[in-house]
Amino acid sequence: MHVFLKVIxxxxxxxxxxxxxxxxxLLKGGQVIDPANEINSVLDIAIKDGKIAATxxxxxxxxxxxxxxxxxxxxxxxLIDPHTHVFVGSTPRTxxxxxxxxxxxxxxFKSGITTMVDAxxxxxxxxxxxxxxxxxxxxxxxxxxxNIVGVxxxxxxxxxxxxxxxxxxxxxxxxxxxxxIVGTKIxxxxxxxxxxxxxxxxxxxxxxxxxxxxxxxxxxxxxxxxERLRPGDIFTHAYGRVNDRASILDEEDHLKPAVAEARxxxxxxxxxxxxxxxxxxxxxxxxxxxxxxxxFGSDLHRFSMNSGMKDMLNIMSKFLNLGMPxxxxxxxxxxxxxxxxxxxxxGNLSIGAEADIAVLSVLEGExxxxxxxxxxxxxxxxxxxxxxxxxxxxxxxxxGLGAKKYxx
Numbered sequence: 150m151h152v153f154l155k156v157i158x159x160x161x162x163x164x165x166x167x168x169x170x171x172x173x174x175l176l177k178g179g180q181v182i183d184p185a186n187e188i189n190s191v192l193d194i195a196i197k198d199g200k201i202a203a204t205x206x207x208x209x210x211x212x213x214x215x216x217x218x219x220x221x222x223x224x225x226x227x228l229i230d231p232h233t234h235v236f237v238g239s240t241p242r243t244x245x246x247x248x249x250x251x252x253x254x255x256x257x258f259k260s261g262i263t264t265m266v267d268a269x270x271x272x273x274x275x276x277x278x279x280x281x282x283x284x285x286x287x288x289x290x291x292x293x294x295x296n297i298v299g300v301x302x303x304x305x306x307x308x309x310x311x312x313x314x315x316x317x318x319x320x321x322x323x324x325x326x327x328x329x330i331v332g333t334k335i336x337x338x339x340x341x342x343x344x345x346x347x348x349x350x351x352x353x354x355x356x357x358x359x360x361x362x363x364x365x366x367x368x369x370x371x372x373x374x375x376e377r378l379r380p381g382d383i384f385t386h387a388y389g390r391v392n393d394r395a396s397i398l399d400e401e402d403h404l405k406p407a408v409a410e411a412r413x414x415x416x417x418x419x420x421x422x423x424x425x426x427x428x429x430x431x432x433x434x435x436x437x438x439x440x441x442x443x444x445f446g447s448d449l450h451r452f453s454m455n456s457g458m459k460d461m462l463n464i465m466s467k468f469l470n471l472g473m474p475x476x477x478x479x480x481x482x483x484x485x486x487x488x489x490x491x492x493x494x495x496g497n498l499s500i501g502a503e504a505d506i507a508v509l510s511v512l513e514g515e516x517x518x519x520x521x522x523x524x525x526x527x528x529x530x531x532x533x534x535x536x537x538x539x540x541x542x543x544x545x546x547x548x549g550l551g552a553k554k555y556x557x
Contacts, residue, residue, distance in 0.1 A: 175213035178220035185497035227263025227505030232446025261507030269334025320355035336363025380415030389426035423448030470528030
């Protein structure tokens, strides 16, 4: 009889709700927008060991150690910023290992971002310094385009030195770190030779990676560039109207045929807002013609973060107020940039995927949004990051959704 009671007691303990909890965290009642899986509905999301463990309606809260009510909020995959400059260091007036770049964790999670892609701040000569100094030290997932210029973004005259644009050595670095280096980058070249672009194309071809064109190529005709880009290559600063970059619009504000043809063949177009690369005079006519961005690269760096570019959510909000549907906005912040950098493991909420999640509020009111020319447009909706999870861990919690209530 004594043994029988022990067995009954053990069975009771095993079935006790507190001991049967199979999830670490349950996000309950949010509007899940997961374009990679074509999901746009109210669902619960359960997390276990840093992974998405289950999704469904009315998942039992007793199955989770902790539950957060996110009803009325958008639950999306962690956002991906494909254009940043985060090779921060102590060198004055440079981006590569310099004070002009910024630390990724200081800006990522508060904007719902879990993955940042550095836009070629380093080259083959200093990528490993970038890796050990920033990438390996960051909680943000940091990936990188590698600059065809060996020394990266250190300013003139180094970025004009064609002899330092070595496709073989750049390709070797890509082969060494194929999971971190997502492609090559060309930009800030002011000459009229196509050689730098071709060398960047050759380097990226070694591992079938995309080329990011930062389009500071004032002497190379846009039509020539668009013709030479391959499907999967990326053109950033797409909505800027400045002297050293060709506009995607003609003099009558019509989308140039070469741009339309490039998109048709599979070239991607990134915002790359930055401090001087987004203008309503370009964006409004383009979007009225249905030319929406594939991604919302912020061009984050020391000089852009306090300008018209506040953060990636601000950029997303600008396009939301220009008429881009919310579902498409989330797509261009998650699944599309994941496809652009050939990382299908990112930008989705599939079962088994790493639990990188952004919980966003869509605020209603009257908000001003500033472009790079200090011109503003008023909008009625604004995205705000409430909660950001990186591999299941809460990294940003604006209003204490995941915190215990204080009790005296």
